[in-house]
Amino acid sequence: MSSVDRQLDDLKAEITSEIPDDITVSDVKYEGPELVVYTRDPKKFAQQGDLIRQLASKLRKRITVRPDPDVLSHPDEAREQIMAVIPEDAGVTDLDFHADTGEVVIEAQKPGMVIGRHGSTLREITQEVGWTPEVVRTPPIESSTVSNVRSFLKQERDERRDILEKVGRQIHREEMQDDEWVRITTLGCCREVGRASFILSTPETRILIDCGDKPGAEGEVPYLQVPEALGSGANSLDAVVLTHAHLDHSALIPLLFKYGYDGPIYCTEPTRDLMGLLTLDYLDVAAKEGRAPPYESEQVREAIKHTIPLEYGDVTDIAPDVKLTFHNAGHILGSAVSHFHIGDGLYNVAFSGDIHYSDTRLFNGAVNDFPRVETLVLESTYGGRNDYQTDQEDSERKLKEVINTAHDRGGKVLIPAFAVGRSQELMLVLEEAMREGDIPEMPVHLDGMMWEATAIHTTYPEYLRDELRDRIFHDDENPFLADQFNHIDGGEEERQEVADGGPCIILSTSGMVTGGPIMSWLRHLGSEEDSTLTFVGYQAQGTLGRRIQNGWDEIPVSRDGGRGNTMKMKMHVETVDGFSGHADRQGLENFVRTMNPRPEKVLCVHGDESSVQDLSSSLYHDFNMRTFAPKNLETFRFK
Structure with missing residues (x-):
């Protein structure tokens, strides 16, 4: 018997000695960093509200309790009972039952209402049906990435469990x-x-x-x-x-x-x-x-x-x-x-x-x-x-000045930005500036992965600033869904239409002008004297962004990544510090x-x-x- 198996036997014995006599422990396994306890009495476990927390504290391990598959109620019956427990306002969009682990994945628009105060609703679900609930958020903006990752992990569930067991044994080896x-x-x-x-x-x-x-x-x-x-x-x-x-x-x-x-x-x-x-x-x-x-x-x-x-x-x-x-x-x-x-x-x-x-x-x-x-x-x-960045208010003021000046000239503002982070920060600034009349209302086009990255942000509001999270989910005022935002999904044809149109703001990847859609926008707009290229993030040494920032006006614009084709830059070039992550x-x-x-x-x-x-x-x-x-x-x- 390996040292890990001996350790698991000892843990099973210790857990059994700590819990009430009418609760059985049928198996104990490591899955990654967690200790998973299987029981034929999941409802009784759930009735003992603090039992898992006390065990985790005593054993100094993260503990998950799962029911033995053969004591589970039928998914159709469980679905009805679960929906009766969860408040209607939670906006449940899917229930996905996994009999092999006794888990039910509940997807909801408001996960907090499914969890309940200090996990009270989750415990009530287990008390009613025996299944172990896991809660995920329904993305407010549909995200193909989140959807694909979730479906892929569901499809690979068996292999993933094998991976986690192997990792768990490695972590807890002697x-x-x-x-x-x-x-x-x-x-x-x-x-x-x-x-x-x-x-x-x-x-x-x-x-x-x-x-x-x-x-x-x-x-x-x-x-x-x-x-x-x-x-x-x-x-x-x-x-x-x-x-x-x-x-x-x-x-x-x-x-x-x-x-x-x-x-x-x-x-x-x-x-x-x-x-x-x-x-x-x-x-x-x-x-x-x-x-x-x-x-x-x-x-x-x-x-x-x-x-x-x-x-x-x-x-x-x-x-x-x-x-x-x-x-x-x-x-x-x-x-x-x-x-x-x-x-x-x-x-x-x-x-x-x-x-x-x-x-x-x-x-x-x-x-x-x-x-x-x-x-x-x-x-x-x-x-x-x-390297002292401008105060955030001053940065936002300068950005608004750049936009207003370009708009007055009838030009466009092109902003290279990382798809993740700075783009969403800029969206919040632009949405508020237009709402409060600090800049004229105009289309804001998002190119590259920005819209998809924004959708992922709204899937995980608990990682956002407190006030923004509350706006998105409590006040139904999701700023990322403002009417002026347009996702560029028509490729070159749509870019040409935007270039031929009136004043607008374009946020495009890549943030350091090293490839991606920004190169297409430079081909379309680089020779426009009325438009402005505005840097809002760090430009690393050796990147085209740094060279343009340093005064280069002859830039490569080859469509195939090759060398030779260059264009004379006539756009204004501005740098607005303070938006860096x-x-x-x-x-x-x-x-x-x-x-x-x-x-x-x-x-x-x-x-x-x-x-x-x-x-x-x-x-x-x-x-x-x-x-x-x-x-x-x-x-x-x-x-």
């Missing part, structure tokens, strides 16, 4: 090493922006944090081939943690499965869906531009199948000696500061991912309240000594200043060379802490 140390190896994004990737290792465990590409630099990928990473095989990794879905952090996650990785990916639920959306688009853009994609769509599906979603604040075992907790990073939907608690109080490391420290229209600001952090790995995109220099310093206790060491990463060095030097002088501006392929040992 520790084999007596040594104690912690190392971080930098595989990318050091003294550069893009290809974020790190290895966090202990004698027992090896974890990859992020695996992205580098915007505007084809072929520059993380140093995955080194022995610390995949040099000894992809399955030497115990886990992958994804901080957020932007491609400079997520683009090459599916590549790991091409190399043979078969383990878990930990991220938030919206990050999982957005990763699917963005990586499939990444393949599509590569094909259109005649580049060989680094992996196939099958590997994207494998990545989704192996994802274990975690919520902010949940402390989760991901290895025998590592606990992971996600906290809101304020950057994009589902972005997470990732806190690793290593060993039995041995060491704590936090990876900021990308952060925005203050509140925005979309998100609450990044969380930096941790019980302990000895080392912080901190993004430094705007870490330079002069990244904290500026002040925000980064404040993030560190207000940590209590402050970290002993900070690694400044994900910034141009001068930015990381400036921030590293400043934190050292201001807070008397050890700071580093590492290069790629450096390894730091702690403890």
Whole structure:
């Protein structure tokens, strides 16, 4: 018998001794980080309101209780009883019964009403029918991504359960090493922006944090081939943690499965869906531009199948000696500061991912309240000594001025933006500005994946700023559904119609002008002297966006991604700071200043060379802490 099987037998015995005599436990299994308890008495379990919470606290494990399949009521009978328990206002749109696990997935417009106060309605459902309810939100804006991910996971349910059982056994295996140390190896994004990737290792465990590409630099990928990473095989990794879905952090996650990785990916639920959306688009853009994609769509599906979603604040075992907790990073939907608690109080490391420290229209600001952090790995995109962004109100005022000026000239405003994050922030600004009369009413065209990304935002309102969430679901005033927003879905023909029409605003991917629909808009509008190209986000070195920002007016406009065809840019070019999803220099310093206790060491990463060095030097002088501006392929040992 393996050590895990012995552990499960012991847990079953301990649970049996803790629960009332009239409740039976038929089986106990690990599924990913959770302990799943099967019982023939699910209704009695549900009647004991605090029993599961008490067990979880005593055993220090996340516990799910499921009924044995042979004690379940028939789905038709259960459906009727469930609908009688759930308030009609909840807007239930689907019930999906899974007899193999005894779960019923309830899709509703208002999940909170299905859950009830402190889970009271869920408990009542189990008391009535025995089935274990799981609740998901019906997207207010139809999302093909959310729908496809949900159907795919349903279709792969059996295999996914096998994956989770295998992961669970790995997490709870017996520790084999007596040594104690912690190392971080930098595989990318050091003294550069893009290809974020790190290895966090202990004698027992090896974890990859992020695996992205580098915007505007084809072929520059993380140093995955080194022995610390995949040099000894992809399955030497115990886990992958994804901080957020932007491609400079997520683009090459599916590549790991091409190399043979078969383990878990930990991220938030919206990050999982957005990763699917963005990586499939990444393949599509590569094909259109005649580049060989680094992996196939099958590997994207494998990545989704192996994802274990975690919520902010949940402390989760991901290895025998590592606990992971996600906290809101304020950057994009589902972005997470990732806190690793290593060993039995041995060491704590936090990876900021990308952060925005203050509140925005979309998100609450990044969380930096941790019980302990000895080392912080901190993004430094705007870490330079002069990287102070404009106040949000001033930024919005300037954007309105740019729009009004272009409108008065009879021109259009073209804004390159990331599909995820800044586009939705801009939609909120534009909707309010038109509603309040600060800019004239005019069409706002969304091109690329923006509409789909917006639909995903409305599926996960619990990740949005409190006031926005309330607007969407409590006041029936969803700002993303304003009449002026138009989804460009007619391709070149529709773009030509917009270009031939009157004043309007166009939001288009890609945000750094490295390909995608923005290139088509430049062909249509680049020679218009009345129109304005407006940058609202970071333009990395080497991208066409940075070159135009620096004054280039002869730009490549080839339709097939080849070289040779150029066009003279006559559009006005403006930059409006303050809309970035990244904290500026002040925000980064404040993030560190207000940590209590402050970290002993900070690694400044994900910034141009001068930015990381400036921030590293400043934190050292201001807070008397050890700071580093590492290069790629450096390894730091702690403890």
